[in-house]
Amino acid sequence: MTSAHQLALNEEIVRELYTCIQANRADRFEALVSTEHVDHSNGRHGPAGFAAAVANLHNAYSNFRIELETVVAADDLVVIQWHETGLHTGQFFNLKPTNQPFEARGLNMYRLAHGKIVDSWIAVDPKTFRAQQLAQATLRDAT
Template identity: 30%
Template structure:
């Protein structure tokens, strides 16, 4: 499988919430996740089981969300993906009690694939946009 095919299947099965445990087939046992938040880059180590749990946490927070890919560019072992995730806030998120209102996440990542498995990625998420939505949703209109 090419890097493009691996990442496409990862999004269709794992990241979408449809089949989180497919992470075991598509991710290396040790994945470096470089997370950029407000110019503060943190690298955490992810495993397929850890990532599957992360997706289940998103399902607990946003229900069966909709994930749409807005850009997908593959070059050699790197694949860039930008997506929009839409769900309903049904579980606690960052201290915000469920509002049962829509929440949209816009994010992008570059994935590096080696031996048909994701081994590393660099991700940026519009966390401020999510925070603003949470604040707006908790306040009476």
């Protein structure tokens, strides 16, 4: 069983990760994410994988904000329920900019070992992306 001190430390590490995501501080990911990190959801690994994912978010969404709604730490896991917002002004994967407000919710789970994140899983509400795709189709049809 994980001690209360270790649970608090794991939670603090993940909270710091989100502070760095919000501020687009890729230089801090090496202190928080193991070089052995595996992202089981999007195939990006290690601190560089986090940096690339966060850069994509900040390039696609002006005024990007992410808020932690729920944080649960148990054993070597920390689960985050989050809410992000921004203005969709750049390309995000296959989604062209809509110049419309963007909002998404999701859950991420992290496994930590030796004070660093070693595994992560991401679940984003799929309605978010369907709504953006519909908005793009509507914009295309209007032109």
